[in-house]
Amino acid sequence: MSEGCRILLLDDEPLILMDLEFAAEDKDCLPLTATNVKEALAHIEASGGVSCAVLDVTLRDGETCVPVARELERRSIPYILHSGDLNRQEGTLASLDAQLIAKPACSRRVVDTALSLATETTRPN
Template sequence: MATRVLLVEDEPLIAMMLEDFLDVLDHAHVGTADSVATALPLIEEGGIDCAILDVNLRGGEKSWPIADALAARDIPFVFATGGGDEGIADQHRERPRLGKPFTMDGVGKALEQLAA
């Protein structure tokens, strides 16, 4: 069975690339959110096995509330980031990272790590 993945990414071209990667890697894309406000209802709906979260969203918004909601439901996630800790809150500091720029191999390894 394919892993059902939520993407949180505010750049449409990057989101489309990640959706293509998921398809090639035989994972199910269950939704893409570009903000906290669009991600939280998707999490509430359920049906998510794991998530890839862009740390920095449009307008200076951070994905911390999304991370908190996923953690509260024991849904594993990876932070997508081009930098280091970027001020990641202590409760999420140990979460895995997916470095930018994305590669299909990197995304595949990140999802394997979440499934382990």
């Protein structure tokens, strides 16, 4: 999976984002980091594309990951949700059909889970 792997990491918390970035690099993946919806959508649009993604649900300034999740779904790119705000985001979480890993969680586990989804979608039938 690692060859050509480009993983989108969306989180507004710098330390969590850095930890996820290091975990992705340890798997020989190119981490594409974003702290807001605009940056994440730009990575998706850029040449080279995205293999999979890890999305924090609640971002700064009232943003959520929903626009990014919808664009990934439109392109059939697998993603997981990584959130510590489970009580306040029940409606948002229910509207997204994605696996959830609650914060705090081991960054290696989070990245491995996203990569396993990408591997499943690229596996020949």
